[in-house]
Amino acid sequence: MWVMTDDSTGPPAPDVAGVLAGVLRGDDVAWRDLVRLYGRRVFALAKSRCRDDELAEEITQSVFVTVASTIQRGGYAEQGKFESWLFRIAMNRLRDEMRRRSRQAEPTDPSTMVVTDTHAPDAASNETDPEVSLLRRSISELGDADREVVELRHHAQMSFKTIAEHLGQPLGTVLARHHRALRKLKELIENARVDSAREIEGGES
Amino acid sequence: MSDNALNNPSNTPEDLRATEARLERLGHMERASVRPGFEDRLVAATAGHLKGLEADAPVVLATIRPSRARVFRLAASIAVVGAGVIGSVWLAGRGTTPVNPPQELAANDSIETDLASVNSELASLMTEGENSVAVSDEFSALESELAALETELSDFGWDEFDGLLEESL
Numbered sequence: 436m437w438v439m440t441d442d443s444t445g446p447p448a449p450d451v452a453g454v455l456a457g458v459l460r461g462d463d464v465a466w467r468d469l470v471r472l473y474g475r476r477v478f479a480l481a482k483s484r485c486r487d488d489e490l491a492e493e494i495t496q497s498v499f500v501t502v503a504s505t506i507q508r509g510g511y512a513e514q515g516k517f518e519s520w521l522f523r524i525a526m527n528r529l530r531d532e533m534r535r536r537s538r539q540a541e542p543t544d545p546s547t548m549v550v551t552d553t554h555a556p557d558a559a560s561n562e563t564d565p566e567v568s569l570l571r572r573s574i575s576e577l578g579d580a581d582r583e584v585v586e587l588r589h590h591a592q593m594s595f596k597t598i599a600e601h602l603g604q605p606l607g608t609v610l611a612r613h614h615r616a617l618r619k620l621k622e623l624i625e626n627a628r629v630d631s632a633r634e635i636e637g638g639e640s
Numbered sequence: 641m642s643d644n645a646l647n648n649p650s651n652t653p654e655d656l657r658a659t660e661a662r663l664e665r666l667g668h669m670e671r672a673s674v675r676p677g678f679e680d681r682l683v684a685a686t687a688g689h690l691k692g693l694e695a696d697a698p699v700v701l702a703t704i705r706p707s708r709a710r711v712f713r714l715a716a717s718i719a720v721v722g723a724g725v726i727g728s729v730w731l732a733g734r735g736t737t738p739v740n741p742p743q744e745l746a747a748n749d750s751i752e753t754d755l756a757s758v759n760s761e762l763a764s765l766m767t768e769g770e771n772s773v774a775v776s777d778e779f780s781a782l783e784s785e786l787a788a789l790e791t792e793l794s795d796f797g798w799d800e801f802d803g804l805l806e807e808s809l
Contacts (some may be wrong), residue, residue: 458690478678480672488675496685503689536795554728567669570662589660589667617656617663624659 455517458506473518477525481591483527485536485573492560496534500526519601522591526583573623581616582610 454472457465477498482491501524505511511520574582587593587601595613599606652660 457782461691463687463690467683468686470679470686474679474682475671475674478674479667482670488673492675492678492681496682499682499686500689503686507690556783566662567666568664574663585663589663590670592667592671614653614656617652617659620663621656621659628657 451517453610455513459511459513461507466503473521474522476591477521480522480586481526481529483571483586483590484533486571490532494525494528516600518593518597522587522593522601525591569624569627570620573620576623577616577619581612582621584612585616585620588613598625615638 451472454465454468458469474495478491478495481494482488485491485494498521502511502521511517575583575584582601584598587598588595593601595606595609599609604608
């Protein structure tokens with residue numbers, strides 16, 4: 436059974452339950468379908484945090500290696516929560532990587548410090564659209580819990596119900612957190628625009 | 641409310657819909673930004689693990705090598721603490737008076753004190769004796785009596801002794 440993804444660019448995707456049944460039997464075709472179903476979603480979640488295409492792909496690969504190895508060892512029992520399990524692996528892997536990078540990034544010599552222009556386009560993704568850049572920057576200013584809900588919902592395309600399962604929180608809490616995050620993002624974007632307009636006015640006068 | 645209804649953007653408050661739509665576009669853009677051949681590479685790198693054909697990544701035994709500055713800090717800390725401990729032990733051994741001194745030392749001190757007091761008394765007595773006429777006369781009288789007793793003893797002859805012996809027998 437095949438269903439359409441919400442990404443209109445992609446081909447029809449196979450049914451999750453059928454794919455998982457095939458994967459648990461060790462079926463290569465089913466594994467390929469699983470990668471098509473979830474690969475980009477894991478990638479988008481990783482890229483949202485690390486802002487690096489290559490690293491995001493490495494993290495995605497590492498997540499799928501863990502999934503395949505665990506299934507091969509019989510460590511996964513299908514209970515209808517595969518998506519929650521997959522993205523838990525992804526978030527843990529992502530947090531580990533971000534911690535490792537933050538430790539490596541600590542400068543020991545002041546002369547090696549580089550001043551980062553937070554208003555500059557995202558160099559790693561060649562981002563030139565100021566609106567996209569502003570939205571990314573605003574997401575990074577959210578608290579960890581709010582940011583996680585936003586990324587799981589809009590980058591990983593998880594339903595609110597699955598996010599609630601994933602986080603182990605009531606559905607109402609997840610919905611409230613999502614609304615709060617949207618409101619905070621709206622404020623951040625509006626404030627940034629006001630600041631930008633003032634800078635322009637200041638420069639002209 | 642069903643899960644689908646919950647996920648419907650129309651359930652979002654109107655003033656937040658534009659922000660949500662931006663996030664949806666961003667998410668879509670990120671998912672579409674994979675490099676060409678992404679899924680093929682991913683399948684090629686992971687499919688073997690599903691069949692157990694590829695071993696898990698080898699365990700890396702990492703050795704944490706401390707930096708030079710850290711070694712110096714550690715050495716300095718050990719030196720300071722060590723010097724403190726040695727100094728404390730040395731001072732403790734040097735400055736403390738034994739609570740219970742040896743008995744020999746206590747006895748010696750006592751004898752020395754007694755001797756000193758006797759000597760001083762003797763000296764004062766001798767001085768007094770030499771300077772006192774009365775004491776000198778007394779000495780002379782005592783000497784005379786001593787001489788008389790000696791004479792009486794010498795007069796007490798063997799005959800009287802023999803007589804006393806016979807009486808006792």
